[in-house]
Amino acid sequence: xxxxxxxxxxxARQQFDHAADLLDLDQGTxxxxxxxxxxxxxxLPVKMDDGSTKIFRGFRVxxxxxxxxSKGGIRFxxxxxxxxxxxxxxxxxxxxxxxxxxxxxxxxxVICDPHSLSMSEQEQICxxxxxxxxxxxxxxxxxxxxxxxxxxxxMLWMLDEFESLTGQHQPGFITGKxxxxxxxxxxxxxxxxxxxxxxxxxxxxxxxxxxxxTASFQGFGNVAQYAIELYEQMGGTTLCVSCWxxxxxxxxxxxxxxxxxxxxxxxxxxxxxxxxxxxxxxxGYEIYPGEDxxxxxxxxxxxxxxxxxxxxxxxxxxxxxxxxxxxxxxxxTTPRADHVLREKSVFIIPxxxxxxxxxxxxxFEQVQSNMNYYWEKEEVxxxxxxxxxxxxxxxxxxxxxxxxxxxDAAHVISVDRVAQACRDRGWV
Numbered sequence: 001x002x003x004x005x006x007x008x009x010x011x012a013r014q015q016f017d018h019a020a021d022l023l024d025l026d027q028g029t030x031x032x033x034x035x036x037x038x039x040x041x042x043x044l045p046v047k048m049d050d051g052s053t054k055i056f057r058g059f060r061v062x063x064x065x066x067x068x069x070s071k072g073g074i075r076f077x078x079x080x081x082x083x084x085x086x087x088x089x090x091x092x093x094x095x096x097x098x099x100x101x102x103x104x105x106x107x108x109x110v111i112c113d114p115h116s117l118s119m120s121e122q123e124q125i126c127x128x129x130x131x132x133x134x135x136x137x138x139x140x141x142x143x144x145x146x147x148x149x150x151x152x153x154x155m156l157w158m159l160d161e162f163e164s165l166t167g168q169h170q171p172g173f174i175t176g177k178x179x180x181x182x183x184x185x186x187x188x189x190x191x192x193x194x195x196x197x198x199x200x201x202x203x204x205x206x207x208x209x210x211x212x213x214t215a216s217f218q219g220f221g222n223v224a225q226y227a228i229e230l231y232e233q234m235g236g237t238t239l240c241v242s243c244w245x246x247x248x249x250x251x252x253x254x255x256x257x258x259x260x261x262x263x264x265x266x267x268x269x270x271x272x273x274x275x276x277x278x279x280x281x282x283x284g285y286e287i288y289p290g291e292d293x294x295x296x297x298x299x300x301x302x303x304x305x306x307x308x309x310x311x312x313x314x315x316x317x318x319x320x321x322x323x324x325x326x327x328x329x330x331x332x333t334t335p336r337a338d339h340v341l342r343e344k345s346v347f348i349i350p351x352x353x354x355x356x357x358x359x360x361x362x363x364f365e366q367v368q369s370n371m372n373y374y375w376e377k378e379e380v381x382x383x384x385x386x387x388x389x390x391x392x393x394x395x396x397x398x399x400x401x402x403x404x405x406x407x408d409a410a411h412v413i414s415v416d417r418v419a420q421a422c423r424d425r426g427w428v
Contacts, residue, residue, distance in 0.1 A: 006308045008087035008331055015335070016090065019411035022404075028428045029419050033093075036086055038062045042132040044110065046124045058129050060108040062142055063089035066421035069140060070106030071096055071359055071366075073147025073176075074129070074154070076122075078113040084307070085109045091330055091352065092359065094414035099356040099391045101363045104418075106142050114149045115272065126157040134165050139172035139370060145362045146176035148221075148306070149272060156181060171369035175362040184365035186380035192226025193381065194357015195302065195328045197388040198349045200234060202324055205396065206347060211235035214298040218242045219305035220265070221273030223328045223355065227302055228262050236300070241265065242293035243275050244305070251290025254280050297321050304328030312336040318346070327351035342405060350407040352414060353395055360387050 013034055020030050044056040059082055062070040072092040075085075085107045093105025110125055117125075137144065146155055155176045162173050171182035179185055203210055213236045217224045220243040228238050237259040244251045254260070254275055268279035277287055294301065294310070294317040301322055303309050307330055310318070315337040325341065326349040327333060333341070333348070341348060361384055368374050375383075399409035422428050 009083040012087040012090045019415040036063045044128040058110045059085045061089040063105040064093045065104035068102040070142040071103040072106040073145045074108035075147035076149040080109040080111045097414035097417040127161040130161040152178040175365040185377035189226045190361030191223045191358030195227045196230040201392045215300035216240040216296040216298045218303045224304040240296045253288040253292040254285045301325045303332035307331035326354045352410045
């Protein structure tokens with residue numbers, strides 16, 4: 001993160017307050033939706049491979065479940081904080097609502113660095129996390145999923161622990177599972193593909209042909225890789241990818257003036273999305289400081305890493321050629337940076353909408369698991385395209401009709417839907 005003073009939950013609340021003002025929400029509804037309904041903090045003792053015992057801190061936040069079971073990932077990250085989890089849970093509430101899914105918002109996390117943990121140590125963390133909270137989560141109440149530095153393997157360990165504790169097969173307890181063990185075809189592609197479906201619709205509005213565009217991406221994990229894959233299929237050219245280097249503790253931007261080749265760059269990438277500098281240099285890539293992904297002469301920027309990446313301090317680096325930003329990450333743009341970009345007439349597809357493909361496909365997986373029935377990949381991706389396109393058009397039309405930005409429109413639509421569900425239930 002770029003600033004120690006940055007608090008994502010404070011940002012999430014500011015965004016909510018603005019939407020609440022536009023909707024003229026009553027005070028009771030505001031107080032209910034500004035805070036999580038429930039949150040859990042717990043310690044996870046783990047017997048390390050060297051024989052020592054280490055205590056990790058874990059969290060689960062259930063922001064709101066008026067529209068359905070809480071839904072949200074579990075993040076393993078050394079800089080995880082409870083305020084980050086609270087913010088992500090709130091954003092998940094709005095994200096499921098803007099995609100019009102019958103779900104609420106939740107999020108989980110553990111303060112740890114998987115780079116320095118063995119698979120055995122990670123498994124203990126996963127199983128310990130479930131043991132601490134299994135009474136308060138499940139397929140009908142709160143459904144976890146992968147997030148930053150967690151994958152299908154971690155989800156499977158968690159599912160196995162949950163089923164051992166409950167004595168029942170409940171594959172709908174968690175999503176992001178391996179295909180063949182309750183996972184959904186198309187899930188790996190879903191978030192990245194969803195970002196580019198939203199970009200496709202925005203380019204139509206802007207009357208720009210994808211074949212005539214170039215892009216720069218921050219991050220090279222699951223989201224960015226599949227976004228680049230679909231972008232290539234659309235005819236676009238990716239010039240730059242920026243990612244974190246765990247060994248050096250800094251990020252680097254990898255640039256190729258005639259466009260990166262996704263397949264070759266994947267071969268130089270570790271399981272966490274880190275690109276080997278040596279291999280990239282051998283492949284002809286120019287290597288720059290990480291933030292240089294912002295100043296490339298491209299049409300499209302896709303932040304697909306962590307929150308707080310386009311800030312008041314670095315927004316001036318955004319090149320004059322940039323027409324569109326699609327937020328593949330959660331909360332990557334701070335409010336002040338957002339204001340600067342809007343003054344420069346940069347069209348922004350907000351995170352609530354741009355990266356809703358992941359939770360949409362997680363919902364599909366949840367439905368399939370609960371039904372014990374599975375769809376073919378083409379059907380999953382077709383349903384994803386339909387859902388993402390419908391959500392995009394709803395937000396775009398609302399923005400145009402009410403003279404709002406896409407971000408404000410997405411927040412107003414989602415907050416209104418959740419507030420109405422709370423009123424209908426008699427909570428406020």
